[in-house]
Amino acid sequence: MKLIILYFFFIFSILIITCNTNNKECEHDWKWKTILEPTCITSGSKIEICSKCNEESGNSESITAFGHSINKNYNCSICFNPYKLGDTGPGGGVIIYRKETGFTMVDNGEICYYLEVSYSLIGSKLTFASGNCSMTSLMTGSQLGYGRRNTANILSIDPNAPAAKACKEYRGPNNKDDWFLPSIDELALSSSFEAEYAFLNITKYIENFEKGIYLSSSEKAGEEIWGKDSNNPMFWLSVSMYYYPSLVRAVRAF
Numbered sequence: 361m362k363l364i365i366l367y368f369f370f371i372f373s374i375l376i377i378t379c380n381t382n383n384k385e386c387e388h389d390w391k392w393k394t395i396l397e398p399t400c401i402t403s404g405s406k407i408e409i410c411s412k413c414n415e416e417s418g419n420s421e422s423i424t425a426f427g428h429s430i431n432k433n434y435n436c437s438i439c440f441n442p443y444k445l446g447d448t449g450p451g452g453g454v455i456i457y458r459k460e461t462g463f464t465m466v467d468n469g470e471i472c473y474y475l476e477v478s479y480s481l482i483g484s485k486l487t488f489a490s491g492n493c494s495m496t497s498l499m500t501g502s503q504l505g506y507g508r509r510n511t512a513n514i515l516s517i518d519p520n521a522p523a524a525k526a527c528k529e530y531r532g533p534n535n536k537d538d539w540f541l542p543s544i545d546e547l548a549l550s551s552s553f554e555a556e557y558a559f560l561n562i563t564k565y566i567e568n569f570e571k572g573i574y575l576s577s578s579e580k581a582g583e584e585i586w587g588k589d590s591n592n593p594m595f596w597l598s599v600s601m602y603y604y605p606s607l608v609r610a611v612r613a614f
């Protein structure tokens with residue numbers, strides 16, 4: 361008899377416990393769950409879901425695309441694709457030039473495959489030289505691969521050269537410290553490879569692109585600097601290194 365009572369008590373307890381569990385509000389334990397993995401170029405998404413009852417909170421977030429992993433190469437080591445013109449580069453700029461076989465940076469012999477340019481203007485309009493510094497030695501080059509060395513050379517003579525200094529100090533959204541003032545060819549590449557006047561092609565990729573005269577890091581004789589007018593991209597022009605404030609965008613090579 362005792363056993364039967366105990367048995368019923370046991371069943372009864374289980375029923376009570378079960379009811380309590382069913383009726384009790386779940387103390388949700390929200391955890392993020394990835395429902396779409398990001399790739400190099402596409403973003404993913406995640407939702408907030410209770411790890412106990414699987415209820416969804418209604419919160420969701422996108423996961424930023426992680427970007428190509430391009431290390432001394434043209435193709436990404438993860439997805440094996442290259443950047444396209446107009447993609448956002450590792451420094452947070454826009455890719456304006458690419459070359460599958462690479463090009464040489466003359467300052468240290470590094471082989472690079474891409475140029476990216478800052479989405480934003482560097483400062484307001486800037487001059488080439490600080491105004492108290494004569495730079496007639498033509499120690500700068502005009503070709504692809506020269507801009508980084510030009511920038512260092514300009515600053516070695518005129519440490520306050522406004523355009524070069526601002527580019528050198530620019531860090532961009534991803535805190536890269538190797539931006540420079542582009543050479544005239546880097547500024548306006550007329551490459552047979554893919555993009556004619558690549559720099560000026562950024563008008564396609566940058567909203568509200570500021571039109572006007574862009575300054576390069578390439579000297580011309582007679583205290584003049586090569587520049588490019590985005591309103592007239594077929595022509596070169598030169599501006600006074602001291603007196604002509606021009607638009608500036610920084611470039612980096614990788």
Ligand SMILES: [Zn+2]
Pocket residue numbers: 386387388389410411412413414415
């Ligand atoms: Zn729950």
Ligand SMILES: [Zn+2]
Pocket residue numbers: 400401427428429436437438439440441
């Ligand atoms: Zn990739």
